[in-house]
């Protein structure tokens with residue numbers, strides 16, 4: 698891993714209820730969509746889950762995933778984290794991240810009942826769609 702990754706900006710949408718689900722899209726300086734991270738946190742149970750990570754092939758191994766997950770961890774500092782099912786790539790990535798951050802990311806490490814509620818919320822439910830939030834230099 699080198700530190701050659703350029704600045705990243707991201708747009709995210711999240712909910713709070715007491716769990717939140719956030720989708721963050723990262724763009725490079727030319728506004729190309731290069732990565733997506735979906736995570737959930739529950740403030741009541743102090744749990745977090747990385748549910749989806751995808752990075753454009755040309756941007757892999759350049760620190761983008763690490764930076765996005767560092768951003769996710771700020772939503773649940775000290776929380777117990779886990780992931781959904783991990784691809785072979787992810788099975789190499791997350792242990793390296795654990796060595797670096799001290800945060801474990803066990804596959805199917807268990808969420809909480811509020812995560813399930815969040816996933817089952819029907820489309821068109823009365824909860825208003827959250828406004829997108831722009832973050833510079835993720």
Ligand SMILES: [Zn+2]
Nearest residue numbers: 739742809811
């Ligand atoms: Zn919970």
